Amino acid sequence: MIRTFTATAAALAFAGTAFAGTAFTAKLETPMPKAEKIVAAKALWNCAEDTCSATLDRKTVRVSTCKRVAKELGKLAEFSNETEALSDADLERCNAVAKS
Numbered sequence: 001m002i003r004t005f006t007a008t009a010a011a012l013a014f015a016g017t018a019f020a021g022t023a024f025t026a027k028l029e030t031p032m033p034k035a036e037k038i039v040a041a042k043a044l045w046n047c048a049e050d051t052c053s054a055t056l057d058r059k060t061v062r063v064s065t066c067k068r069v070a071k072e073l074g075k076l077a078e079f080s081n082e083t084e085a086l087s088d089a090d091l092e093r094c095n096a097v098a099k100s
Helices: 002-018 063-073 088-095
Strands: 022-028 036-040 043-048 051-056 076-081
Touching: 022 043, 022 063, 036 063, 043 063, 051 063, 063 076, 063 088, 076 088
Parallel strands: none
Antiparallel strands: 022 051, 022 076, 036 043, 043 051
16 A cells, blocks of 8 residues: 555656646847736746746747747747757747737
8 A cells, every 4th residue: 555655656746747847938029018928829928028938838949839929929039948949040930920
């Protein structure tokens, strides 16, 4: 019984980290006049001035995700997480669909 409990606790701890999200940052080309919360790419983005942040259920920075964010937030100067950022060429592709 104790072994089952220990195994279950270990499995739940591992599952919690497996489903944990990754912090993403979107730097805006044009700062927002006031702080806002905006839903984009299935996440709630907290925006203040020229920076928006959210926790997403993915680990890599992709143009497709950036496009979903840019459609709601506008043109981005940078799109990144803790470990990587979009290249200038990918950011240009992302901004092609940005909200005006």
